[in-house]
Amino acid sequence: MKALHFGAGNIGRGFIGKLLADAGIQLTFADVNQVVLDALNARHSYQVHVVGEQEQVDTVSNVNAVSSIGDEVIDLIAEVDLVTTAVGPVVLERIAPSVAKGLVLRRANGNEKPLNIIACENMVRGTSQLKAHVLKALPEDDQAWVEEHVGFVDSAVDRIVPPSASATNDPLEVTVETFSEWIVDKTQFKGELPNIAGMELTDNLMAFVERKLFTLNTGHAITAYLGQLAGHQTIRDAILDEKIRAVVKGAMDESGAVLIKRYGFDADKHAAYIQKILGRFENPYLKDDVERVGRQPLRKLSAGDRLIKPLLGTLEYDLPHANLVEGIAAAMHYRSEQDPQAQELVALLTQTGPQATLAQVSGLDANSDVVAQAVKAYNAKA
Numbered sequence: 046m047k048a049l050h051f052g053a054g055n056i057g058r059g060f061i062g063k064l065l066a067d068a069g070i071q072l073t074f075a076d077v078n079q080v081v082l083d084a085l086n087a088r089h090s091y092q093v094h095v096v097g098e099q100e101q102v103d104t105v106s107n108v109n110a111v112s113s114i115g116d117e118v119i120d121l122i123a124e125v126d127l128v129t130t131a132v133g134p135v136v137l138e139r140i141a142p143s144v145a146k147g148l149v150l151r152r153a154n155g156n157e158k159p160l161n162i163i164a165c166e167n168m169v170r171g172t173s174q175l176k177a178h179v180l181k182a183l184p185e186d187d188q189a190w191v192e193e194h195v196g197f198v199d200s201a202v203d204r205i206v207p208p209s210a211s212a213t214n215d216p217l218e219v220t221v222e223t224f225s226e227w228i229v230d231k232t233q234f235k236g237e238l239p240n241i242a243g244m245e246l247t248d249n250l251m252a253f254v255e256r257k258l259f260t261l262n263t264g265h266a267i268t269a270y271l272g273q274l275a276g277h278q279t280i281r282d283a284i285l286d287e288k289i290r291a292v293v294k295g296a297m298d299e300s301g302a303v304l305i306k307r308y309g310f311d312a313d314k315h316a317a318y319i320q321k322i323l324g325r326f327e328n329p330y331l332k333d334d335v336e337r338v339g340r341q342p343l344r345k346l347s348a349g350d351r352l353i354k355p356l357l358g359t360l361e362y363d364l365p366h367a368n369l370v371e372g373i374a375a376a377m378h379y380r381s382e383q384d385p386q387a388q389e390l391v392a393l394l395t396q397t398g399p400q401a402t403l404a405q406v407s408g409l410d411a412n413s414d415v416v417a418q419a420v421k422a423y424n425a426k427a
C-alpha cells in the first residue's frame with residue numbers, strides 16, 4: 046500500500062506519518078518546508094521520542110518527501126491508495142488544487158483503484174471541507190468519476206505534539222505523549238476497509254469528533270488563554286495554577302453537559318475522560334507553550350470551533366456557561382507577535398471594540414445577553 050501525507054509537521058511526523066510507516070505502508074510526505082524535505086530525503090528516517098513515565102525512542106524508516114508545490118505531488122495522487130493531511134485547517138483550501146489535478150491525472154491514467162483521503166485536522170468534518178474545495182477545483186466532467194472512486198473520510202485525531210526541543214537541532218526529531226487516538230468514519234471509505242494498527246473505525250464519528258474537540262481542545266485553549274494572561278509560559282504551568290484549573294475544569298464540565306445531552310454519553314465516563322485530559326495537560330515530560338495552543342484565535346473563536354460551539358450548546362439546552370464565557374473573554378486578550386490572527390484580533394478590537402469584535406468573529410448576536418456577559422468578563426481582565 047502507498048500513502049501520501051501532506052504536512053510533515055508535529056502531528057504529521059509524530060503521529061499519522063509514524064502510524065502509516067509503522068504499518069509497512071510506503072509513505073511519502075508532502076510539505077513546503079525545504080529544510081524538512083531535504084532532511085527527509087537525505088536520511089529517509091527520523092526519531093520519535095515518546096515521553097511518559099518511561100521514555101521510548103522509535104525510529105520511523107523508509108519515508109520519502111516531495112514538495113507539495115509541483116508535479117511530483119500530482120503524480121503521487123494519481124498513484125497512491127491513501128492520502129492523509131495534517132497541515133492546519135486554513136491550508137486545506139491551498140492543497141485542494143493539487144489534489145484535484147492529481148485526481149484528473151489518475152482518471153486519465155485509467156487508475157480505477159479506490160483512493161481514500163483523510164484530513165487529520167482539529168475541525169469538525171475537515172475531510173468533507175477538503176472535498177468541497179477539491180470539487181470546486183475539478184472540471185465538471187471529472188466530478189462523477191471522483192465521487193465513484195474516491196472516498197473522503199472524516200476523522201478525529203488526538204495526540205499532544207508540541208514542537209520538539211531537540212538538543213541537536215534536528216529538524217525531524219519529534220516529541221510526543223504516549224496517548225494517541227485516531228478515529229475515522231468507516232461509512233465513507235471506498236473499497237475495502239483498511240486495517241492499520243492505531244486507526245479505529247466507527248460509524249458514529251460526530252460523537253467522537255465533538256467529544257474530542259469540545260472537551261480536550263476547549264480546555265486546552267482556555268488553559269492557554271488564561272495562562273498567557275496570568276504570565277505562564279507553558280500549558281503545564283497554567284493548569285497547575287489552581288484558579289485557572291478551576292475555570293478550565295468548569296468549562297469542560299459545561300461543554301460536557303451539552304455532549305452528554307446531545308450524544309447520550311455516560312456522565313461518569315465523561316467525568317473520567319475530563320480528569321484524564323487534565324492529567325495530560327500536566328504532563329511534566331512535554332514543554333507545550335501557551336502560544337502554540339492559543340494560535341489562530343480567530344479560528345478558535347469562530348462559530349463552529351471549540352469555544353463558541355459548546356457555548357451555543359449551553360444556550361440551546363439552557364445550561365450553565367459562566368466558565369466558557371471566561372474562556373472566550375480570555376481568548377479575546379490573546380496576543381502574539383508571530384500570529385497574523387492575533388494581530389487581526391487586536392486591530393478589530395481597536396477599531397470596533399469588544400462587543401462588535403466578538404459578534405463579528407463568532408457570529409453571536411451583538412445584542413445578546415451572552416455577548417454582554419463576555420464583554421463584561423473581557424473588561425474585567427483588561
Ligand SMILES: NC(=O)c1ccc[n+]([C@@H]2O[C@H](COP(=O)([O-])OP(=O)(O)OC[C@H]3O[C@@H](n4cnc5c(N)ncnc54)[C@H](O)[C@@H]3O)[C@@H](O)[C@H]2O)c1
Nearest residue numbers: 052053054055056076077113131132133134166167205206
Ligand atoms: N500538534 C498537535 O498536538 C495536534 C494534535 C491533533 C491535531 N493537530 C492538528 O494537526 C494539524 C497540523 O498541526 P501541527 O501541530 O502538526 O502543525 P505544524 O505547524 O507542526 O505542521 C504543519 C505542517 O504543514 C506544512 N504545510 C504548510 N502549508 C503546506 C502546504 N501547502 N502543503 C503541505 N504542507 C504544508 C508545514 O510546513 C508544517 O510542516 C492542525 O490541523 C492541528 O490542529 C495537531
Ligand SMILES: O=P(O)(O)OC[C@@H](O)[C@@H](O)[C@H](O)[C@H](O)CO
Nearest residue numbers: 167202203204205206262265338
Ligand atoms: O492545533 P490547534 O491549533 O487546533 O489546537 C492547539 C492544540 O489544542 C492541539 O494541537 C492539541 O495539542 C491537539 O488537538 C491534541 O490532540
